[in-house]
Amino acid sequence: xxxxxxxxxxxxxxxxxxxxxxxxxxxxxxxxxxxxxxxxxxxxxxxxxxxxxxxxxxxxxxxxxxxxxxxxxxxxxxxxxxxxxxxxxxxxxxxxxxxxxxxxxxxxxxxxxxxxxxxxxxxxxxxxxxxxxxxxxxxxxxxxxxxxxxxxxxxxxxxxxxxxxxxxxxxxxxxxxxxxxxxxxxxxxxxxxxxxxxxxxxxxxxxxxxxxxxxxxxxxxxxxxxxxxxxxxxxxxxxxxxxxxxxxxxxxxxxxxxxxxxxxxxxxxxxxxxxxxxxxxxxxxxxxxxxxxxxxxxxxxxxxxxxxxxxxxxxxxxxxxxxxxxxxxxxxxxxxxxxxxxxxxxxxxxxxxxxxxxxxxxxxxxxxxxxxxxxxxxxxxxxxxxxxxxxxxxxxxxxxxxxxxxxxxxxxxxxxxxxxxxxxxxxxxxxx
Amino acid sequence: xxxxxxxxxxxxxxxxxxxxxxxxxxxxxxxxxxxxxxxxxxxxxxxxxxxxxxxxxxxxxxxxxxxxxxxxxxxxxxxxxxxxxxxxxxxxxxxxxxxxxxxxxxxxxxxxxxxxxxxxxxxxxxxxxxxxxxxxxxxxxxxxxxxxxxxxxxxxxxxxxxxxxxxxxxxxxxxxxxxxxxxxxxxxxxxxxxxxxxxxxxxxxxxxxxxxxxxxxxxxxxxxxxxxxxxxxxxxxxxxxxxxxxxxxxxxxxxxxxxxxxxxxxxxxxxxxxxxxxxxxxxxxxxxxxxxxxxxxxxxxxxxxxxxxxxxxxxxxxxxxxxxxxxxxxxxxxxxxxxxxxxxxxxxxxxxxxxxxxxxxxxxxxxxxxxxxxxxxxxxxxxxxxxxxxxxxxxxxxxxxxxxxxxxxxxxxxxxxxxxxxxxxxxxxxxx
Numbered sequence: 001x002x003x004x005x006x007x008x009x010x011x012x013x014x015x016x017x018x019x020x021x022x023x024x025x026x027x028x029x030x031x032x033x034x035x036x037x038x039x040x041x042x043x044x045x046x047x048x049x050x051x052x053x054x055x056x057x058x059x060x061x062x063x064x065x066x067x068x069x070x071x072x073x074x075x076x077x078x079x080x081x082x083x084x085x086x087x088x089x090x091x092x093x094x095x096x097x098x099x100x101x102x103x104x105x106x107x108x109x110x111x112x113x114x115x116x117x118x119x120x121x122x123x124x125x126x127x128x129x130x131x132x133x134x135x136x137x138x139x140x141x142x143x144x145x146x147x148x149x150x151x152x153x154x155x156x157x158x159x160x161x162x163x164x165x166x167x168x169x170x171x172x173x174x175x176x177x178x179x180x181x182x183x184x185x186x187x188x189x190x191x192x193x194x195x196x197x198x199x200x201x202x203x204x205x206x207x208x209x210x211x212x213x214x215x216x217x218x219x220x221x222x223x224x225x226x227x228x229x230x231x232x233x234x235x236x237x238x239x240x241x242x243x244x245x246x247x248x249x250x251x252x253x254x255x256x257x258x259x260x261x262x263x264x265x266x267x268x269x270x271x272x273x274x275x276x277x278x279x280x281x282x283x284x285x286x287x288x289x290x291x292x293x294x295x296x297x298x299x300x301x302x303x304x305x306x307x308x309x310x311x312x313x314x315x316x317x318x319x320x321x322x323x324x325x326x327x328x329x330x331x332x333x334x335x336x337x338x339x340x341x342x343x344x345x346x347x348x349x350x351x352x353x354x355x356x357x358x359x360x361x362x363x364x365x366x367x368x369x370x371x372x373x374x375x376x377x378x379x380x381x382x383x384x385x386x387x388x389x390x391x392x393x394x395x396x397x398x399x400x401x402x403x404x405x406x407x408x409x410x411x412x413x414x415x416x417x418x419x420x421x422x423x424x425x426x427x428x429x430x431x432x
Numbered sequence: 433x434x435x436x437x438x439x440x441x442x443x444x445x446x447x448x449x450x451x452x453x454x455x456x457x458x459x460x461x462x463x464x465x466x467x468x469x470x471x472x473x474x475x476x477x478x479x480x481x482x483x484x485x486x487x488x489x490x491x492x493x494x495x496x497x498x499x500x501x502x503x504x505x506x507x508x509x510x511x512x513x514x515x516x517x518x519x520x521x522x523x524x525x526x527x528x529x530x531x532x533x534x535x536x537x538x539x540x541x542x543x544x545x546x547x548x549x550x551x552x553x554x555x556x557x558x559x560x561x562x563x564x565x566x567x568x569x570x571x572x573x574x575x576x577x578x579x580x581x582x583x584x585x586x587x588x589x590x591x592x593x594x595x596x597x598x599x600x601x602x603x604x605x606x607x608x609x610x611x612x613x614x615x616x617x618x619x620x621x622x623x624x625x626x627x628x629x630x631x632x633x634x635x636x637x638x639x640x641x642x643x644x645x646x647x648x649x650x651x652x653x654x655x656x657x658x659x660x661x662x663x664x665x666x667x668x669x670x671x672x673x674x675x676x677x678x679x680x681x682x683x684x685x686x687x688x689x690x691x692x693x694x695x696x697x698x699x700x701x702x703x704x705x706x707x708x709x710x711x712x713x714x715x716x717x718x719x720x721x722x723x724x725x726x727x728x729x730x731x732x733x734x735x736x737x738x739x740x741x742x743x744x745x746x747x748x749x750x751x752x753x754x755x756x757x758x759x760x761x762x763x764x765x766x767x768x769x770x771x772x773x774x775x776x777x778x779x780x781x782x783x784x785x786x787x788x789x790x791x792x793x794x795x796x797x798x799x800x801x802x803x804x805x806x807x808x809x810x811x812x813x814x815x816x817x818x819x820x821x822x823x824x825x826x827x828x829x830x831x832x833x834x835x836x837x838x839x840x841x842x843x844x845x846x847x848x849x850x851x852x853x854x855x856x857x858x859x860x861x862x863x864x
Contacts, residue, residue: 039762135583150750151567154745279735297737300574300734300735303735305730305731311728313586315583318586326758326759328757
C-alpha cells in the first residue's frame with residue numbers, strides 16, 4: 001500500500017476558474033502530504049481554459065497547455081481528467097466523453113452535467129472500466145457523496161434532505177435577521193457576487209435540484225432523474241411569512257427532500273418550514289447542510305461550506321486521492337445497469353402545512369375558513385389570529401398532515417367565501 | 433466492478449452483544465441491497481461469544497459457532513474478522529492479532545484496543561498486507577473516520593473537535609434543562625443504563641479520550657498516543673456553572689480537541705465552554721458531534737447517534753462494504769512506518785477562560801481579584817457581579833486569552849487575598 005516506486009497519478013485540469021486554481025494551489029502546497037496519504041505522488045501534467053493569457057493566482061509554467069479540453073482529455077500523459085469548467089452541454093460533456101473513451105478516470109464538480117447526462121455517462125464509464133467521481137458537485141466541501149455511497153452503504157436510506165444552495169439560504173436568513181424584503185436582499189446578493197449569471201439557477205432552485213437528483217440516485221439505486229424533481233424557488237417568500245413562521249417556532253428554507261414512497265420516488269426542492277431548533281432550522285448564511293436518514297443509522301447531519309475555491313478543491317482532491325489509492329466503484333454506487341428507472345411519485349407525502357391569509361373583519365369569517373378546510377379534509381392543528389389592521393385580520397393556521405391536493409382544494413374553496421383578502425399562502429412543513 | 437461471479441465476502445463475527453446482533457440483523461435484512469452495492473455478496477460464516485446458550489434476537493442457526501474468538505479469527509472460511517467484543521486487552525487483542533497473522537482483514541468497534549495498541553496493530557496489519565477498519569470505534573454511526581481519512585485527505589487539518597460521549601452530553605444537557613445537580617442526573621443515567629460498568633470510562637472522559645486519540649493520529653499523521661491525552665471528567669461541573677455559562681451565551685460540553693501546534697501535539701478531553709449558537713453548543717442529549725477544520729475546506733460538522741445497535745452496525749457495515757469493494761488503505765491513512773512519534777504539547781494553546789468565584793462583601797474585594805489577575809498577566813474581557821447573598825457576592829469573569837498556567841497562577845494569588853469564599857472555578861472557553 002505504500003510502494004515508493006509507485007508511479008505518480010497524472011491529472012489534466014480543464015477549467016482554471018476559482019475551483020481549478022484552488023485545486024492547483026492545493027496540490028502545489030501539499031504535495032508531500034498528499035503523496036504520503038495517497039501512497040503515490042499526485043501531479044498535474046496539463047491544463048486547459050478558455051483564455052491562456054489571463055492572469056491567474058498560481059504558477060502554471062510547469063504544465064502543458066491545451067486550448068481545447070477535448071484534446072486535454074485525450075493526452076497520453078493524463079490519467080485523470082479533472083473537469084471544473086461547468087456547463088451541462090458543450091465542451092464539458094464532449095471532453096468528459098472523450099476522457100472516458102480514452103480510458104481516463106474523471107473527477108468532476110459539474111452537477112448540471114451529471115443531473116442531465118449522469119446515467120449515460122455512468123454507462124459509458126463502466127463500459128470503459130473507468131470511474132467518474134463527483135464529490136465536488138454536491139454541497140461543496142461536505143463529503144456527502146462519500147458518506148452516502150460508502151460510509152452509510154449498509155443502510156436502506158429513508159430520506160435525504162438538504163439545504164444545498166448557499167445563496168438562497170443567505171437570502172432567507174438575511175431577510176429574517178435584517179427584516180428586509182426579498183427584492184432588497186436579492187439585490188444585495190447580486191452586488192456581493194453571490195448569484196449565478198442566470199440567477200434563476202440559484203433562486204429558482206435549479207442548482208440545488210441538480211444536486212438533489214444526484215443524491216437521490218445513490219440513495220435509492222435509481223437512474224438520475226432531474227426532470228422529475230419538483231422545483232419551486234424562493235422568489236415568492238415574503239418577510240411576513242418568515243416572521244410569522246418564526247413566531248410559531250419555524251424557519252423557512254429552500255429544502256431538498258428525496259424519499260422512496262409506496263407511490264414512487266419523491267424529489268422536491270421547494271421552500272419548506274422546518275423547526276427552528278433542528279440543525280436545518282439553525283443553519284445561517286451561505287452554509288450548506290445535508291441530512292441523511294438510514295434505517296440503521298438514524299439521522300446523520302453534515303454541515304459545511306457549500307461553495308468557494310478551498311471547499312470545492314478539497315472535494316476534488318478527496319476524489320483524486322481515492323483514485324490514487326486505487327478505490328474503484330460504480331459511478332452511483334452500484335452498477336449503472338442495475339439502477340432502476342424511477343417511477344416519479346405524482347404527489348408528495350402528506351405533511352402539516354403552514355397557511356397564512358388575511359380575512360375581512362366580519363362575524364363568521366373564521367368559521368367560513370374552517371368550514372372550507374373541513375370540506376377539503378384538512379384538519380387544523382393550531383390557529384393564531386393577529387390584531388385587526390384596517391378591518392383586516394391576519395390569520396395563521398398550522399394544519400395536521402394533509403396532501404398538497406387537499407390544501408389546494410381548500411384554497412380553491414376559500415376564494416368562494418368572500419372573506420379572504422388577497423392571496424392566501426401555504427407552505428409545507430417538513431417533519432424532521 | 434460488478435462481476436456477479438465474484439466470491440462472497442465471508443465474515444466471522446466475534447461478540448454477539450448489541451452491536452454484533454445489530455450487524456447480523458442488518459446483513460440478514462439487506463443481503464440483496466448490500467450485494468448490489470458491494471459488488472458481491474456479504475455473508476456470515478461463523479460467530480463467537482461467551483455464552484452460546486443465551487437467547488439472542490437473531491437467527492444464528494446458519495453460522496458455525498466458536499467458543500474462542502481466536503479460533504474464529506483463524507478459520508479458513510473467514511475473510512474478515514469483525515471484532516465487536518470490546519476490551520483493550522485479553523481476547524479482543526489476541527483474536528485481532530491472530531486474525532492478522534492468519535491473513536484476515538479486521539473490522540473493529542474497539543476504541544480502547546486501538547487507543548492502547550493501535551500503532552503496533554497497524555504495523556502488524558501492514559506487514560501482513562491486511563487492513564484494520566474502525567469506523568464503529570469513533571462516534572457510532574457518524575462516518576467520521578472515512579471523512580477524515582478519505583474525503584478530507586487533501587487538507588492539512590488544523591483542529592479536530594468532538595463531543596463523543598453521549599452519556600456525558602446527556603448528563604450535562606439534562607442538568608441544564610431540568611435544573612438538577614450532577615449527582616442526581618448521574619444516578620438517573622445509571623438507572624437508564626447509559627453508564628458503562630465502570631462509569632469513569634464515561635464521566636472521566638476516558639472513552640471519549642480513546643476516540644480523540646484515534647482521530648488525532650489520522651489528522652496529524654502521528655502514532656496513536658492516548659497516554660498524552662489531557663483528561664478531565666465532568667464530575668466537578670456544577671449546576672451553577674451551567675446556569676452562569678448559559679447567562680453569558682455559552683454551553684458546557686465535555687469537548688475533545690486535538691491540534692498540532694508549534695509546541696507539539698495538543699490532545700485534550702476536558703469540560704469546555706462553547707458558544708450556545710454554534711452546532712456544538714446546540715447539541716442536546718446523547719447525540720455525538722465531530723468538527724473537522726481543514727486549511728482548504730474550513731469547518732465541517734458531522735452529527736449523529738454515537739452509540740446503539742443500529743448506528744454502530746451501520747459503521748461496521750460501511751467498513752465491510754469497503755473491503756468487499758476492494759478499498760484498501762493503511763490503518764491510519766498513511767503507512768504506519770511513516771507516522772511520526774508525536775511530541776506532546778506540554779501546555780494547551782491560550783484561550784479565554786470562564787471564572788466563577790464568590791467574594792466576601794467588603795469594599796475593595798473585586799479590586800483585589802483584578803489585581804491578582806493583572807499580576808498573573810491575565811486580562812479581563814467581561815465581568816459580571818450578581819446581587820449579594822448572605823454577604824457573599826458571586827462574580828463571573830471572562831478573560832482574554834490566557835494560558836492554563838497563568839490562570840492557575842492567578843487562582844493561587846486569589847487565595848492570599850482573604851476575599852474569596854470557597855474554591856474559585858475556571859473552565860476553558862474553546863473558540864469555535
